[in-house]
Amino acid sequence: MSDIIVKAENLTKKFKNFTAVDSISFEIAQGECFGFLGPNGAGKTTTVKMIHCVSPITSGVIMVDGLPSNIDNRAIKKMVGVIPQETNLDVDLTVYENLLVFAEFFDIKGVEAKKRINELLKFVELDGKSKNKIDELSTGMKRRLLIARALINKPKIIIADEPTTGLDPQARHLIWQRLRQLKNSGVTMILTTQYMEEAEQLCDRLMIMHKGKILEEGIPVSLIEKEIGRDVIEIRISEEKDKMILDTLNGINFESERVGDTLYIYCRDGSDAVKKIINLNLPKVLHRPASLEDVFLKLTGRSLIE
Amino acid sequence: MNLSYRIYYFWKRNLISYKRFIVPTLLVSMGEPLFYLITFGIGLGAYMGLFGGKAYINYLAPGMIITSVMLSSTFECLYGSFVRMVHEKLYDSLIVTPMSAEDAVAGDIVWGIFRGMISGVLMLVVAVFLGAIQINILNLVILLAVMILVGFLFGSLAMIITSFAPNFDFFNYYTELFITPMFFFSGVFFPLDTMPAWVKTFALFLPLTHGVVIVRSILSNLYPVTLLYNLAALIIPGVIFFSIALKLMKRRLIK
Numbered sequence: 338m339s340d341i342i343v344k345a346e347n348l349t350k351k352f353k354n355f356t357a358v359d360s361i362s363f364e365i366a367q368g369e370c371f372g373f374l375g376p377n378g379a380g381k382t383t384t385v386k387m388i389h390c391v392s393p394i395t396s397g398v399i400m401v402d403g404l405p406s407n408i409d410n411r412a413i414k415k416m417v418g419v420i421p422q423e424t425n426l427d428v429d430l431t432v433y434e435n436l437l438v439f440a441e442f443f444d445i446k447g448v449e450a451k452k453r454i455n456e457l458l459k460f461v462e463l464d465g466k467s468k469n470k471i472d473e474l475s476t477g478m479k480r481r482l483l484i485a486r487a488l489i490n491k492p493k494i495i496i497a498d499e500p501t502t503g504l505d506p507q508a509r510h511l512i513w514q515r516l517r518q519l520k521n522s523g524v525t526m527i528l529t530t531q532y533m534e535e536a537e538q539l540c541d542r543l544m545i546m547h548k549g550k551i552l553e554e555g556i557p558v559s560l561i562e563k564e565i566g567r568d569v570i571e572i573r574i575s576e577e578k579d580k581m582i583l584d585t586l587n588g589i590n591f592e593s594e595r596v597g598d599t600l601y602i603y604c605r606d607g608s609d610a611v612k613k614i615i616n617l618n619l620p621k622v623l624h625r626p627a628s629l630e631d632v633f634l635k636l637t638g639r640s641l642i643e
Numbered sequence: 644m645n646l647s648y649r650i651y652y653f654w655k656r657n658l659i660s661y662k663r664f665i666v667p668t669l670l671v672s673m674g675e676p677l678f679y680l681i682t683f684g685i686g687l688g689a690y691m692g693l694f695g696g697k698a699y700i701n702y703l704a705p706g707m708i709i710t711s712v713m714l715s716s717t718f719e720c721l722y723g724s725f726v727r728m729v730h731e732k733l734y735d736s737l738i739v740t741p742m743s744a745e746d747a748v749a750g751d752i753v754w755g756i757f758r759g760m761i762s763g764v765l766m767l768v769v770a771v772f773l774g775a776i777q778i779n780i781l782n783l784v785i786l787l788a789v790m791i792l793v794g795f796l797f798g799s800l801a802m803i804i805t806s807f808a809p810n811f812d813f814f815n816y817y818t819e820l821f822i823t824p825m826f827f828f829s830g831v832f833f834p835l836d837t838m839p840a841w842v843k844t845f846a847l848f849l850p851l852t853h854g855v856v857i858v859r860s861i862l863s864n865l866y867p868v869t870l871l872y873n874l875a876a877l878i879i880p881g882v883i884f885f886s887i888a889l890k891l892m893k894r895r896l897i898k
Contacts, residue, residue, distance in 0.1 A: 411741040425732035429660035442740035
C-alpha cells in the first residue's frame with residue numbers, strides 16, 4: 338500500500354454513557370477513496386468528525402498527514418475540505434458571497450479568491466447562479482455549492498458525509514461524476530454513506546460499521562465474494578414451501594435466509610441452483626448478481642435500526 | 644482559550660450579510676431614540692420643571708444613549724446569534740475551517756458591540772440635533788469607548804443566555820426579568836437619590852448604572868476620579884462574562 342495519510346488507533350468516542358465509536362483502528366492511503374458504511378447511528382459521522390478535528394476524541398489516536406488530530410488543530414482543518422451531511426450554506430449571502438466568505442476563513446483573499454471561486458462555480462456548473470440567494474437554489478444545486486465550498490482551500494483530503502442523501506438520480510449522478518473527477522486528480526477521499534450503490538460507484542476500499550465497531554473491511558468486490566458469493570436468488574413465496582425448495586437444492590453448495598415474505602438463496606455459482614428452481618415453476622423468482630447491499634444486510638441484520 | 648485574528652472574518656461575514664438590511668435597521672434604530680427622546684424628553688419633560696438646572700431631556704439623553712447600546716448588543720447576541728447558530732447552522736459550517744469555536748463566538752460578540760455602537764451613535768446624533776447634549780472631542784472619545792465596554796458586557800452576557808437557550812421564548816425571561824428592570828433602576832429616567840437605600844445598593848449591582856453614571860458625567864464635562872471605579876465595574880464583569888460565554892458556547896457547539 339502507498340503512503341498512509343490517515344491512521345487511527347483504538348479510536349473511541351463516548352457521549353456520557355453511550356459509546357458511539359468503540360476502539361476502532363484503520364488506515365487510509367493517500368489518493369484512495371475510503372468509504373464508511375453503516376446504518377444510522379453506526380458511528381460513521383462521529384468517526385469522520387474526529388478525523389477533521391471538530392469532535393473531541395475520548396481515547397485513542399488519529400494521525401492526519403503526520404499531525405495528531407485534536408479539536409484545535411487548525412493545520413489539519415486547513416488541508417481538509419468537508420462536504421457536510423446537512424446543508425449549512427449561509428442563507429443570508431449569495432452563492433458568490435458564500436464562497437468568498439469561506440475563502441477568507443482559509444486566509445484566501447483578493448484576486449486569488451476570485452479566481453478560485455470562478456473556477457469552482459464552473460466545476461459544479463453554477464456559474465450562472467453566482468448572484469442568486471441560497472433559497473433560490475434547488476436541493477441538487479445546494480449540494481453542488483457545498484462541494485465547491487469544500488474545495489475552496491484546495492484540500493488534500495475531502496470528506497463527504499452522505500453527499501447525495503435526498504437527491505434525485507440526475508443530481509446524484511452529477512455529484513458522483515464530480516467526486517470521481519476529484520479522486521482522479523489525486524485527492525484522498527473519505528466518504529460516509531448508507532447507499533450501497535454510492536459506495537460501489539466511488540470507493541476503492543470500505544469499512545462496514547455497526548454500533549461503533551468495524552464489522553468488515555476491504556475492497557467491495559472481494560467483500561461480496563467473501564460474504565455472499567456471486568449469485569442471489571430471491572423467491573417470494575410463503576414459508577411452508579421453504580423445506581420443499583431447499584430439498585430440491587440438495588447437493589449444491591449454498592446458504593439460505595428467510596426474511597418476511599422472501600426466501601434468499603446465496604451461492605458461489607448460481608447456475609445449477611437456478612436450473613433446479615426454474616423446474617419448480619414458482620411464480621416469483623429473481624436471479625441477480627450479489628451486491629454490496631447483501632453484504633451490508635447480512636452483517637448489520639435486517640431488522641429496522643432506529 | 645483559542646482565539647486568533649479570525650474573529651475579524653466573522654465580524655466581516657456579518658457585515659456582508661447586514662448590508663442587505665441596513666436601511667430598515669437604520670430606520671428602526673433611528674425611530675426608537677426619537678420616540679423616547681420626544682415622548683419622554685420633550686412631552687413629559689414639559690411638565691417636570693428643571694432637573695439640576697437643566698431641562699428633563701438633557702437629563703434623559705445620556706442614559707438613553709447608553710441604554711440603546713445595551714439593548715442592541717443584547718438583542719444581537721440573543722436573537723441574532725441564536726438564529727445563526729440553530730436555524731442557519733452557521734457556526735457548524737465555520738468550525739470545520741481553521742476558525743475555532745472561540746473565534747466564531749468572539750467574532751459574534753464583536754459584531755454585537757458594533758451593532759450596539761451603531762444604535763448608540765444614531766442616538767447621539769439625534770440627541771445633539773435636539774440640543775439635548777453638547778459634545779467635544781474628549782467626551783466623544785470617552786463616550787465611544789464606554790459604548791464598546793457596555794456592548795462587550797451585554798453582548799457577552801446575552802451570549803451566555805444563548806449558550807443554553809432551548810428556543811426563542813427562553814429569551815423573554817432574560818429580557819423581562821433582567822434587561823427591563825435594568826432599564827428602570829439604573830438612573831436613566833430619574834435620579835436614584837430619592838429612592839430607599841436598598842434600591843441604591845441594588846442599582847450598584849446593575850452594570851448599566853455605571854455606564855449611565857460615566858456618560859452623564861462626561862457629557863457634563865465632569866471627570867471625577869470615581870469614574871475609574873465605574874469603569875472597573877464595566878470592564879471586570881465584562882471580561883468575566885466574555886470568558887464564560889466562550890466556554891459555554893464551545894460546549895454547545897462542539898460535541
